[in-house]
Amino acid sequence: MAQPVSTKAAEPLFAARGVSVRFGGVQALSQVSLEVAPHEVLGVIGPNGAGKTTLFNVLCGFAVPDEGELAWEGRPLGRVRPSQLAGLGMARTLQGLGLFDRMTVLENVMVGADHHARAGFWTGLFGLGHRDEARLVERSRAVLARLGVEDYAERMPGGLPYGVRKKVALARALVSEPRLLLLDEPASGLSPHEMEELGGVVRDLTATTATLLVEHHMDLVMSVCDHVTVLDFGRVIASGTPAQVQDDPAVTAAYLGTPVADGEVS
Numbered sequence: 001m002a003q004p005v006s007t008k009a010a011e012p013l014f015a016a017r018g019v020s021v022r023f024g025g026v027q028a029l030s031q032v033s034l035e036v037a038p039h040e041v042l043g044v045i046g047p048n049g050a051g052k053t054t055l056f057n058v059l060c061g062f063a064v065p066d067e068g069e070l071a072w073e074g075r076p077l078g079r080v081r082p083s084q085l086a087g088l089g090m091a092r093t094l095q096g097l098g099l100f101d102r103m104t105v106l107e108n109v110m111v112g113a114d115h116h117a118r119a120g121f122w123t124g125l126f127g128l129g130h131r132d133e134a135r136l137v138e139r140s141r142a143v144l145a146r147l148g149v150e151d152y153a154e155r156m157p158g159g160l161p162y163g164v165r166k167k168v169a170l171a172r173a174l175v176s177e178p179r180l181l182l183l184d185e186p187a188s189g190l191s192p193h194e195m196e197e198l199g200g201v202v203r204d205l206t207a208t209t210a211t212l213l214v215e216h217h218m219d220l221v222m223s224v225c226d227h228v229t230v231l232d233f234g235r236v237i238a239s240g241t242p243a244q245v246q247d248d249p250a251v252t253a254a255y256l257g258t259p260v261a262d263g264e265v266s
Ligand SMILES: Nc1ncnc2c1ncn2[C@@H]1O[C@H](COP(=O)(O)OP(=O)(O)OP(=O)(O)O)[C@@H](O)[C@H]1O
Pocket: 023, 024, 026, 027, 028, 046, 047, 048, 049, 050, 051, 052, 053, 054, 055
């Protein structure tokens, strides 16, 4: 097996250390560690049941690990709550898009900016000054334009094509100008063209934002990620550049369903 490499020079923006999660008798995650450096794109892959969703939930603060910790810029976060992560400058998109059907696309995106609005968007609805609100509208429209869906700003999301709704969910995450974006299967349901566009957006974001994506589509992972962490049966079995993990026999074995011997597990 190729040795896991550490080619990361920068202090990690976000790190998980020794994270373990059990569900009854199932060890969903076992001593999982990873680091996301500023401006990098980290992919998390693994076969079905490898623990990707569980890890994503821990990173978002939705699930509390039995062991291990998360750290932001080197500082342990302790017990993490989703709202706390947003305050640090972290945004996420989930597999279920979670758009509000009774709000326009633009309003859905504005909701994502509550990290910037001092009192939060809902309070802001009643208390934001005109100038603040105008700025928020402008920023939300700019993000929609960046993703090529500004023409849908006044529409309700319900009847829109899935690819458009997915971009709206991404716009809602981006409007808070996060330093770290967590994406759970961002390419699922997208056409090859939309997937390519998504890859371009994620790469462009590296100027300001680090991204961690959990993804099944290997083409996307291999083309946009700087580093990839591979899970199998809740363990990290490989990590390195896309080329390194692709050449790793433990990764091939995991995807072919061949159990990896204990000695090969890093
Ligand atoms: N709430 C739960 N209760 C019991 N077991 C669970 C629960 N959630 C996940 N598991 C188990 O934990 C393990 C990891 O599941 P997880 O959903 O994190 O994997 P995954 O890599 O996201 O899988 P997939 O690619 O199929 O979505 C699996 O064995 C799964 O059955």
